[in-house]
Amino acid sequence: MAKREIKAALLGLGTVGSGVYKLVHMQEPEMESKLGSTLQIKKVLVRNLEKAASKVEDPSVLTNSWQEILDDPEIELVIEVMGGIEPAGTYIRQALSSGRHVVTANKDLIAEQGLELTRLAQENEVDLLFEAAVAGGIPIIDPLKNSLSANHITEIMGIVNGTTNFILTKMTEEGMDFGPALEMAQQLGYAEADPTADVEGLDAGRKVAIMATLAFHTPVTFRDVYTEGISSISSKDIASASEIGRKIKLIGVAKETSGGVEVRVHPMMIPAEHPLANVSGSFNAVFVHGDAVDDVMFYGRGAGEMPTASAIMGDVFAAAKTLTRGMKGSTMDPCYRNLPIKKPEDMVSRYYLRMSVDDKPGVLATLASVLGNNGVSIQQLVQKVRKEDSAEIMLVTDLVKEYHLKDALLTFRAMSIVRSEPVVIRVL
Amino acid sequence: MAKREIKAALLGLGTVGSGVYKLVHMQEPEMESKLGSTLQIKKVLVRNLEKAASKVEDPSVLTNSWQEILDDPEIELVIEVMGGIEPAGTYIRQALSSGRHVVTANKDLIAEQGLELTRLAQENEVDLLFEAAVAGGIPIIDPLKNSLSANHITEIMGIVNGTTNFILTKMTEEGMDFGPALEMAQQLGYAEADPTADVEGLDAGRKVAIMATLAFHTPVTFRDVYTEGISSISSKDIASASEIGRKIKLIGVAKETSGGVEVRVHPMMIPAEHPLANVSGSFNAVFVHGDAVDDVMFYGRGAGEMPTASAIMGDVFAAAKTLTRGMKGSTMDPCYRNLPIKKPEDMVSRYYLRMSVDDKPGVLATLASVLGNNGVSIQQLVQKVRKEDSAEIMLVTDLVKEYHLKDALLTFRAMSIVRSEPVVIRVL
Numbered sequence: 001m002a003k004r005e006i007k008a009a010l011l012g013l014g015t016v017g018s019g020v021y022k023l024v025h026m027q028e029p030e031m032e033s034k035l036g037s038t039l040q041i042k043k044v045l046v047r048n049l050e051k052a053a054s055k056v057e058d059p060s061v062l063t064n065s066w067q068e069i070l071d072d073p074e075i076e077l078v079i080e081v082m083g084g085i086e087p088a089g090t091y092i093r094q095a096l097s098s099g100r101h102v103v104t105a106n107k108d109l110i111a112e113q114g115l116e117l118t119r120l121a122q123e124n125e126v127d128l129l130f131e132a133a134v135a136g137g138i139p140i141i142d143p144l145k146n147s148l149s150a151n152h153i154t155e156i157m158g159i160v161n162g163t164t165n166f167i168l169t170k171m172t173e174e175g176m177d178f179g180p181a182l183e184m185a186q187q188l189g190y191a192e193a194d195p196t197a198d199v200e201g202l203d204a205g206r207k208v209a210i211m212a213t214l215a216f217h218t219p220v221t222f223r224d225v226y227t228e229g230i231s232s233i234s235s236k237d238i239a240s241a242s243e244i245g246r247k248i249k250l251i252g253v254a255k256e257t258s259g260g261v262e263v264r265v266h267p268m269m270i271p272a273e274h275p276l277a278n279v280s281g282s283f284n285a286v287f288v289h290g291d292a293v294d295d296v297m298f299y300g301r302g303a304g305e306m307p308t309a310s311a312i313m314g315d316v317f318a319a320a321k322t323l324t325r326g327m328k329g330s331t332m333d334p335c336y337r338n339l340p341i342k343k344p345e346d347m348v349s350r351y352y353l354r355m356s357v358d359d360k361p362g363v364l365a366t367l368a369s370v371l372g373n374n375g376v377s378i379q380q381l382v383q384k385v386r387k388e389d390s391a392e393i394m395l396v397t398d399l400v401k402e403y404h405l406k407d408a409l410l411t412f413r414a415m416s417i418v419r420s421e422p423v424v425i426r427v428l
Numbered sequence: 429m430a431k432r433e434i435k436a437a438l439l440g441l442g443t444v445g446s447g448v449y450k451l452v453h454m455q456e457p458e459m460e461s462k463l464g465s466t467l468q469i470k471k472v473l474v475r476n477l478e479k480a481a482s483k484v485e486d487p488s489v490l491t492n493s494w495q496e497i498l499d500d501p502e503i504e505l506v507i508e509v510m511g512g513i514e515p516a517g518t519y520i521r522q523a524l525s526s527g528r529h530v531v532t533a534n535k536d537l538i539a540e541q542g543l544e545l546t547r548l549a550q551e552n553e554v555d556l557l558f559e560a561a562v563a564g565g566i567p568i569i570d571p572l573k574n575s576l577s578a579n580h581i582t583e584i585m586g587i588v589n590g591t592t593n594f595i596l597t598k599m600t601e602e603g604m605d606f607g608p609a610l611e612m613a614q615q616l617g618y619a620e621a622d623p624t625a626d627v628e629g630l631d632a633g634r635k636v637a638i639m640a641t642l643a644f645h646t647p648v649t650f651r652d653v654y655t656e657g658i659s660s661i662s663s664k665d666i667a668s669a670s671e672i673g674r675k676i677k678l679i680g681v682a683k684e685t686s687g688g689v690e691v692r693v694h695p696m697m698i699p700a701e702h703p704l705a706n707v708s709g710s711f712n713a714v715f716v717h718g719d720a721v722d723d724v725m726f727y728g729r730g731a732g733e734m735p736t737a738s739a740i741m742g743d744v745f746a747a748a749k750t751l752t753r754g755m756k757g758s759t760m761d762p763c764y765r766n767l768p769i770k771k772p773e774d775m776v777s778r779y780y781l782r783m784s785v786d787d788k789p790g791v792l793a794t795l796a797s798v799l800g801n802n803g804v805s806i807q808q809l810v811q812k813v814r815k816e817d818s819a820e821i822m823l824v825t826d827l828v829k830e831y832h833l834k835d836a837l838l839t840f841r842a843m844s845i846v847r848s849e850p851v852v853i854r855v856l
Contacts, residue, residue, distance in 0.1 A: 019720075023578055023720050026580070026719070026720070027578050027580075030580075030645075030764070033645070033760075033761075033764035034577060034760065034764075035760070036759070036760055131575060137720070137721035137722065137724060138724055139567070139571040139574075139575030139576065139724070142570070142571070142574060142575045143567040143570070143571065143575075146567075146570060146574075146742060146745070146746060147559060147567030147570045147571075147739065147742040148567065148738065148742060149462060149741075149742055149745045150451055150455050150737075150738055150741030150742055150744070150745055151738055152454070152455075152458075217458075217461070275706070275727060278703070278706050290738065291454070291734075292447075292451050292454070292565070292734040292735065292737055292738035292741070293565040293728060293729065293734070293735050293738035293739075294565065294728070294729050294732075294734070294735055295728060295729070296565060296566055296567070296726075296727065296728030296729070297725075297726075297727040297728065298724075298725075298726060298727075299703060299724065299725040299726075299727065300721060300722070300723060300724030300725065301721065301722050301723070301724070304722075306719075306720040306721070306722070307720065307721050307722055309578075309720055310576065310578055310579055310718065310720035310721035311575065311721075313577075313578030313720070314574060314575040314576060314577055314578055316578070317574070317577045317578055318574060321758070321760075325755070325756075325758075325759075327753070327755055328753075330749070330753075331464070331753075332461075332462065332463070332464055332749075333461075336458070336461035336462075
């Protein structure tokens with residue numbers, strides 16, 4: 001049999017694209033043994049040909065024309081690592097429609113249009129693979145689709161943003177405040193100049209949407225995910241968490257409940273002995289609960305040039321094996337259910353509250369009665385710290401529906417004895 | 429298109445077999461959406477038909493004749509959960525040779541004949557899948573074969589035996605001694621009446637052989653694995669480990685070194701902050717290092733009826749999808765390299781030593797010089813505990829080749845000042 005040569009196009013040559021390009025070369029000696037074929041990056045789409053020239057062995061692979069790639073009948077596989085919704089979305093749609101398998105790391109796009117693009121792939125009997133869109137190098141998409149597929153998955157909880165986990169780890173282990181910890185993350189390249197997407201939980205929210213869609217077989221997009229970031233967390237809250245045997249982590253949650261699917265990202269106080277509590281620095285981890293497998297966790301590097309390239313190339317190898325064996329893509333629709341998405345107000349949690357109040361007799365009783373009138377009972381008064389003429393109260397509530405808590409907070413805000421906007425953190 | 433009905437045979441109806449039988453029924457409502465076909469357990473092979481009758485809905489599925497299954501042309505898939513080398517091995521060979529896909533949880537068999545059976549499957553263009561043979565419900569075989577396949581994997585370290593991990597956890601957290609902790613494990617059903625395979629590291633060794641074969645693309649069988657159990661570990665050693673910031677775990681290691689493949693199972697003192705150190709009770713975890721992905725860890729339940737059934741059914745679903753799509757099994761040989769297996773004597777480690785010696789001046793100097801003469805230097809004297817007329821010495825060496833240490837131990841054993849057989853534990 002003649003040697004099969006698979007030709008691929010790489011869209012983008014930034015950090016992740018360079019990693020993919022390197023990994024293709026690193027794997028070259030073993031590729032035929034692994035795939036039964038060779039794999040060649042025939043074209044690399046870049047914006048600036050000159051700037052990219054130094055990054056590749058042979059600059060003739062570079063092009064700034066997507067059309068040239070689309071028109072090349074030899075290209076059977078497209079690897080998209082440009083990021084952003086457009087033009088990546090158009091390119092992927094055109095690639096799929098013209099019968100190319102597509103591997104992408106694009107979480108923004110998949111969190112918004114993943115289901116639509118998957119269905120387009122299926123119509124064209126090709127695969128759309130996106131392991132790298134969630135948790136970098138950690139295998140999680142493939143296990144959800146395959147190894148764990150005989151489970152009814154009821155919950156996913158994950159630390160899926162390395163930037164915020166690095167910041168919270170610095171705040172926890174070194175007592176740093178949010179600002180300096182963010183600056184350090186920026187200096188080390190863990191946080192971008194505009195850190196909003198990471199710090200406000202948007203990046204994690206996209207990953208939650210993607211995992212929820214696969215786990216619950218229900219369409220979930222980023223717009224469905226409730227997100228809350230870590231910028232209001234102070235070292236006081238971290239100390240309070242420690243008082244009650246907990247650590248604060250930015251947690252993405254996807255949960256199937258009788259009232260529908262809960263998808264949310266927010267800081268959370270989790271027990272210090274919980275497997276996620278020991279996930280430090282820029283590491284990521286995803287915890288999955290299924291009815292048969294019980295608890296299972298996946299841990300590793302959630303970002304970075306080579307870990308992300310590892311995930312992309314795992315998908316590329318899968319697509320290459322499909323091509324080598326003369327097979328077509330999968331035609332099973334991932335979303336055969338259509339569960340409702342639960343509103344944030346209806347979600348139930350325990351809450352930690354911190355607020356600055358007048359330091360005078362009866363204040364705690366007043367606060368407690370406001371909470372009680374709204375159906376919120378106090379489980380634990382964590383700390384009361386006196387300052388000049390005010391006191392800082394930190395307490396933990398029993399399980400309560402979020403809208404009840406919101407009502408209590410509205411009342412607090414209108415009260416003169418309450419001197420600061422209450423800080424609210426969920427407690428697992 | 430007519431509805432595709434896949435018919436499978438289940439060999440064995442013990443704990444795991446019952447789990448598989450249950451899970452097939454639990455998944456029935458979603459099967460067609462997931463697989464594009466239905467899946468039916470048409471025959472169940474048992475030894476005692478009467479005893480098994482109460483475990484199935486319709487006892488007519490039961491048979492005690494393998495030949496009946498082999499002769500049934502409708503059966504396309506065989507799920508082997510009998511365990512043991514024979515007759516399971518013969519049944520699997522006959523199933524593969526007659527063109528059936530096979531899913532098995534049989535670590536004894538795969539650790540001995542996995543490569544030969546895989547090659548037999550490939551000749552017959554069917555798949556032999558064995559996710560459940562390693563670490564119960566945790567996806568590890570599939571990630572090694574797929575998601576992580578673009579890595580050069582250089583090391584796997586795992587806690588892959590729940591029984592020993594439960595015992596060591598009880599010893600660490602509750603200060604229990606080995607004997608009572610083993611008894612407790614037996615009472616709770618975590619350890620068998622004859623605990624040898626678990627306690628002496630044989631079970632873990634089989635899993636290491638299977639993972640090493642896939643990770644290094646080199647034939648490794650159980651006979652190649654150096655194994656050492658936990659029965660000589662005392663609560664004193666656990667306390668010493670704690671003194672130097674470590675915990676004792678039974679660790680399976682598969683490592684590619686310049687001198688060949690190291691495969692071994694033994695107790696090890698690992699840093700308390702290492703991700704494996706926090707894997708407690710009957711949980712398992714496998715840590716993988718690849719050149720691109722860096723560190724990644726998989727954590728979950730390494731045994732039990734439903735977690736193991738989850739892994740088996742993940743494989744069954746994969747085989748069912750292959751059948752539904754009219755595809756054949758993979759034909760890529762997993763072993764395209766043939767690295768030598770390193771001898772235990774040539775492996776390098778740091779060691780913790782504990783021995784009872786005469787309590788008189790100069791003894792420590794004598795011990796140190798014996799070590800020094802054999803090229804072993806002491807990195808740290810952990811403790812010296814005085815008793816009546818003897819002293820117990822606990823120390824940690826620098827990195828040393830095992831045969832140098834063995835030579836020193838030979839000398840110690842012949843010395844009158846050394847009163848006990850030295851306890852030796854590797855230190856990471």
